[in-house]
Amino acid sequence: MEWEKLLSAKRDRQSVHRAGSVKSTDLRSEFEKDYHRIIGSASFRRLQDKTQVFPLDKSDFIRTRLTHSLEVSSFAKSLGQNIGENILTYGLNPGFSPRMKEDICSILQCAGLIHDIGNPPFGHFGELAIREWFAENLGKLEFCGQKAEELLEPQMREDLYHFEGNAQALRLVTKLHYLVDERGMNLTYALLGSIIKYPVSSLEIRPESGNIKDKKLGYYYADRDIFYDVQETTGTNGCRHPLTFILEAADDIAYKTADIEDSFIKGFISFHKLREELENLNTETGETGGPFDALYELDKFYMRGKERGERKPEEYAVKNWIVRVQGFMITCATDGFTSNYEAIMDGRYEHDLFYGTYGEKLMDLLGSLAFREVFTSAQIYKMExxxxxxxxxxxxxxxxxVMKFDNPYEKPGTIDKRIISFISDNYKSAYYFHSKGKSESEKLYLRLLLVTDYICGMTDSYAKRLYQELTAIF
Structure with a gap:
């Protein structure tokens, strides 16, 4: 893969002004323009009322999808600066320029903002609930007296069974967010390529392969044309875009450290529990001391809090420790990319950027601790x-x-009409545009995507309120 192609500024819809016909005073790069398109969008604003870990939480401290995305954006840009500088300093790529480094930072900053923009209400549990709904109910739906499941092509069915927020993000920014026309936000291909974490279809998912790119689907059958165009233009052709590894590392740093901090504030994880886990990690790995001793750092901040007379030295220690861990993980991810540069650029690298670094075990521990103490707790289970x-x-x-929506053979009833009226006109317009000339099978598939499009666009509060209103719960 070549950076010149990977950093493509192409858009699905090019500017209406021909080059040189209009003198522009806009000095922004195309990737900086992407940033302003994103932060001005309603889809981005809705992230302020979407779950990160704790749904519908009333605390101002606990993170939402919006604050999480801002943190990922910041970490991603920092990683881009570090990695870009390493490429230049160590001469890893003779054709790599300082301008490319700037573009990488801008692209990653944008990618961090939209990496979760396709997620449904209620966080990752919302994704699981939608998948399970299709698994249990697709075989029961009927379209004009026939089983909907039997009318769909294999990839269409598998798309629904493996519903994925990452694939929904690509769909939203390329088709559903109506800005000028049916091309969504019309973002640059370099940015679109960087948010495709899994460049495989629902028929190609192979988590057992051990290759990180095969774990989940990365695009829907309905969005295959834009996916293929992005892949061809950027030169990735079935491989992960190199910036995707950096974006994923930024996401991992953000959510794994934030989950511990938020869980501490909510009382799920105590200072002593965290310390005990770090002590066990040192025992298991035999890595006391070394380039980063997480236990030593936690104890150091606790003692500093005591010396400063902090009313809650444990809280002081945890919050400062989190920042220290984040800095160390940025260093690890930078080393991970730099050390595996050739394999990443050749499309041969199969792991995340922490694999084989000093930070790998600590990252695993943070994820495991949050899962054991928070995600499997009775309080979270009840909420789910x-x-x-x-x-x-x-x-x-x-x-x-929607089985009776745009159906010439079976008209919707009174209640169906009212239900359909709730769906955003933007989403229905996208359906009409993209269903023109399609087979009945694909139209049925697009009707079902219309449902997931609408539900994924809901905030947590709106989903709860709409449920209460439709069930007459006041």
Missing amino acids: MKESVMLNFLMDKFSAA
Whole structure:
């Protein structure tokens, strides 16, 4: 892969002004323009009311998808600066220029903002609930007296069974966010390529391969044309875009450290539990001391808090320790990319950037600790049960209604019409545009995507409120 192609500024819709016909005073690069398109979008604003870990939390401290995305954006830009400088300093690529380094930083800053923009309400549990709904109900839906499941092509069915927020993000920014026309935000191909974490279809998912790019689907059948165009233009051709590794590392740093901090504030993880886990990690790995001793750093901040007379030295220690860990992980990810530069650029690298670094075990521990102490707790399970009821109800109602939407053979009933009227006109317009000339099978598939498009666009509060209103709960 070559940076000149990887950093393509091409858009699906090019500027209406011919080059040289209009003298522009806009000195922004194309990637800086992407940034302003994103932060001005309603889809980005909605992230302020979407779950990161704790749904519908009333605390101002706890992170939302918006604050998480801002953190990922910041880490991604920092990593881009470090890695770009390493490429220049160590001469890893003779054709790499300082301008390319600047472009990488701008692209990664934007990618961090939109990497979760396709996620449904209620966080990753929302994704799971939608997948399970299709697994349990697609075989029950009927379209004009026939089983909907049997009418769909294999990839269409698998798309629904493996519904994925990452694939939805690509769909949203390329088709659903109506800015000028049906091309969504019309972002640069370099940016689109960087957010495609898994460059495989739903028929090509192979988590057992051990290659990180094969874990989940990266695009829907409905969006295959833009996916193929981005791949061909950027020269990735079935491989991960190198910037995707950097974006993923930034996401990992942000959520794994934030989950510990938020869980500490919420009382799920105590200072002593964290210290005990770090002590066990040192024992297991035999890496006491070394380039970064996480236990030593935590104890150091605790003692500093005591010396400063902090009222809550444990809280002081955890918050400062989190910042220290983040800095260390940025160094590890930078080393991971630099050390594996050739394999990444050749499309041969199969792991994340922490693999084989000093930070790998600590990152694994942070993820495991949050899972054990938070995500499997009774409090979270109870909340997820409520979320499941709400999402299942909405999927039931809207999926049944769209079976009769734009259907010349079976007209919608009174309730169906009202249900369909709730769906955003933007989404319905996108359906009409992209269903023109399509087979009945693909139209059926697009009707079902219309449901997931609408539900994924909901905030947590709106999903809850709509459920209450439709079930007459006041």
